[in-house]
Amino acid sequence: MSTIRFTDLALHLPATVPFVGPEANMRATGRPFRARLGANESGFGPSPKAISAMQSAASEAWMYGDSECHDLRMALATHHQIAPENILVGEGIDGILGNLVRLMVAPGDAVVTSDGAYPTFNYHVAGFGGALHKVPYRDDHEDPAALLVRAEEVGAKLLYFCNPDNPMGSWHSARIVQRMIDAVPEGTLLVLDEAYIDAAPEGTAPALNTENAQVIRLRTFSKLYGLAGLRIGYAIGAAPLIAMFDRIRNHFGVGRIAQAGALAALHDQTWLARVQAELTAARKMLAEIAADNGLHALPSATNFVTMDCGRDGDFARKLVQALMARDVFVRMPFVAPHDRCIRVSAGPPADMAVFAEVLPQALRDI
Amino acid sequence: MSTIRFTDLALHLPATVPFVGPEANMRATGRPFRARLGANESGFGPSPKAISAMQSAASEAWMYGDSECHDLRMALATHHQIAPENILVGEGIDGILGNLVRLMVAPGDAVVTSDGAYPTFNYHVAGFGGALHKVPYRDDHEDPAALLVRAEEVGAKLLYFCNPDNPMGSWHSARIVQRMIDAVPEGTLLVLDEAYIDAAPEGTAPALNTENAQVIRLRTFSKLYGLAGLRIGYAIGAAPLIAMFDRIRNHFGVGRIAQAGALAALHDQTWLARVQAELTAARKMLAEIAADNGLHALPSATNFVTMDCGRDGDFARKLVQALMARDVFVRMPFVAPHDRCIRVSAGPPADMAVFAEVLPQALRDI
Structure with missing residues (x-):
């Protein structure tokens, strides 16, 4: 690199990326996710x-x-x-x-x-x-x-x-x-x-x-x-x-x-309406799962539910890691005080069931 | 736009685009192409x-x-x-x-x-x-x-x-x-x-x-x-x-x-090899079509053949337009002295046949 010349701007940018991709997470464990609920993708699928x-x-x-x-x-x-x-x-x-x-x-x-x-x-x-x-x-x-x-x-x-x-x-x-x-x-x-x-x-x-x-x-x-x-x-x-x-x-x-x-x-607005209905049901399920486990689901107008763990950022980070260790992909807000929360994408009932199964296990792990 | 502020750089850029897209050309005539030979796409298709x-x-x-x-x-x-x-x-x-x-x-x-x-x-x-x-x-x-x-x-x-x-x-x-x-x-x-x-x-x-x-x-x-x-x-x-x-x-x-x-x-390198063989044949066909019509095909190591019309840029531009008017999409080099040429993508035999049919008509048109 000695002799080629980047702009000053480029040279001073950090070598970080906004998000680690889910595939990179899977490669790290060597296992597929049981539920992919971290990137706010639509598990309900396209039309x-x-x-x-x-x-x-x-x-x-x-x-x-x-x-x-x-x-x-x-x-x-x-x-x-x-x-x-x-x-x-x-x-x-x-x-x-x-x-x-x-x-x-x-x-x-x-x-x-x-x-x-x-x-x-x-x-x-x-x-x-x-x-x-x-x-x-x-x-x-x-x-x-x-x-x-x-x-x-x-x-x-x-x-x-x-x-x-x-x-x-x-x-x-x-x-x-x-x-x-x-x-x-x-x-x-x-x-x-x-x-x-x-x-x-x-x-x-x-x-x-x-x-x-x-x-x-x-x-x-x-x-x-x-x-x-x-x-x-x-x-x-x-x-x-x-x-x-x-x-x-x-x-x-x-x-x-x-x-x-x-x-x-x-x-295909009919499909969109169907996804919206499934999403409403899934958000309700996520809120119930959260409550069953002592977390508090914040109201959501998105395709994910942010759950207040009622503790600090370290706790939420450990919970995310424990969920990931059990092959459930979720993410969390980056900065305090939001980092008291985890963020879980809504998905079809099978994914919600996996989350319901694994969340209490992950909470016990930490 | 009065109150928002672009960079000086953006404000001084021309509002031009490097290429008019083939779909825009088709919308202009209201008709589909008979042969799409202008963007050096591979009419042989993917594997x-x-x-x-x-x-x-x-x-x-x-x-x-x-x-x-x-x-x-x-x-x-x-x-x-x-x-x-x-x-x-x-x-x-x-x-x-x-x-x-x-x-x-x-x-x-x-x-x-x-x-x-x-x-x-x-x-x-x-x-x-x-x-x-x-x-x-x-x-x-x-x-x-x-x-x-x-x-x-x-x-x-x-x-x-x-x-x-x-x-x-x-x-x-x-x-x-x-x-x-x-x-x-x-x-x-x-x-x-x-x-x-x-x-x-x-x-x-x-x-x-x-x-x-x-x-x-x-x-x-x-x-x-x-x-x-x-x-x-x-x-x-x-x-x-x-x-x-x-x-x-x-x-x-x-x-x-x-x-x-x-x-x-x-x-699928086998497919690639097959395309390479078809391409070689198509380039040969294009060279023959060019020669049959008094044009001179330049040697090509690409998936297109550039044909010297032996006249000036105005002539080649007219030829491109005449081909386009007959629904054969080709392009040509932008600057002199290259603009004495037209540029024709190699494609499957049916496309080459359309070009062989239309080129003499287009030459007669101008």
Whole structure:
């Protein structure tokens, strides 16, 4: 490496990753998971129609995907009753966040988020040299008022807000979020990550308003649509903002099978409704399992349930390790005081039964 | 857009894209292509085993892909007889190039390429504010000696070299490329794009040497493996260089179906050999069709044939348009003097027959 020259920025980045992948965990033990409940994937699976569409598209995989994601964008436009010019399809929310940060954040630029919120966003901000300012949660909720104040104070270019929230599962009503949107400071773009919106009660998402140039909203096929392995999500925003992505995105970056799968999944709203019903039942099961074991399930508007262990971070970390040692994959929030909790993805009854079986064993282990 | 703030760099980027996608071309005419021969995709298709692997993986698409691409990296390591630490799997060569430029090029940094070489590389360099220096081709070949001289002169951080070359289809022998590797100036990384290497004769790729920190080699599943729609490629380089990508890449960016398809494709070398044989026949057919119509096919070590029309760029552009008007998708080199040519992907006999039928009609049209 002596003679090649990285940027100063790259040289000063840490060699860490936001998440250890579940496959890496399995390789560490040499055993498969009995239940895969740590990455908020949808164990209910994607629509059978999406599976069928992906299988049909497999033999067409010799062709690049449509660089404009035209059919999917048109279908999303119809679905949301907005114009296709207001929609960007990208390589999952992770990919879109990376490009958004790249478009807006130069070294030293201020960005505001909540302390303990999505680490991959922070990873992108650090990766472009941005200065992250973190606002504490308030009662396990992101704190819109405090976030707005901080954004104004530091002159934030981006203000990240996830609703419903990961990792706590909490949420704010559309009314509160709309008030936040209306109060975004001059010069700030609100990044409203709605990855889990399909799991939230009616009245959580404010109406879409694509005239507002100060909000970008992020949606995904990775969560309730059950297509995390495809890498496809989308952003909704004002047309001039959406158009900016064309200057830097990988135009052929969204694959052909991914586009076909997402399109079929979007068209099968019946399946989505079924997953939502199964999810509601699974969250109830998880809350009961938690209570049976002396833990307290926090209310959730997501596809996971965050469980307060009533002790400190060390205890919760040991519990996660004990569950993993028994081949149940879960994760936990990274920072105090949230790290008193573990985070368990909702899944089909068989997975919930495994969790019910193993949780008391893991608690006894520690 | 009044109140949100893009970086100066983003604001000064052009709103252009390296390539108009074939689907966009079809939407413009409202008709499907009779032959899709413009994007150097493999009309021979992927291995049936890869199709089968992708179809099986479709029902597992609810899970994120392995963030370490472990199985594929191990298989590639075995295939190339190198260590997995020397292999980076990424979202196609396009995605890897973007991350490589991001790691190394700050605004104003010098980068050298050939005038008329891969525009997506130039797009990434411009996207990070690099200063591109272009060296002319010499007799339709990239010019290693001149590239080296220019890299030294301007203090290039990156020197891009594609072998075999796109868009001319020409190539240099392993001996010449090795001499180039040995002469890379201090402070420069040679980016050796070998997307088409599987289409080249024996003796085109120099031996891999992962001790050399001044070369990164790029390979893909998009071309002869027939998996352009999956978005998966890889880089081979010194371990410390490969490790740097972990600081900025989207760790879950390579999808689950993509990894499964690529792994199965790699394991089916019999299919690859069959495609190589079909390709050789198709290139021969294209050369004959060219000759029958007064064009001259340049020698090709790629999966396309570049045909000299013997006239100027305007003539070739008209020919491309005439072919497109008759629903035959081809492209052509962007810059003079290469733009005297059209570029036609090799494909199965039925596609070659369509080209043979339509080329004389298109020539009569103009």
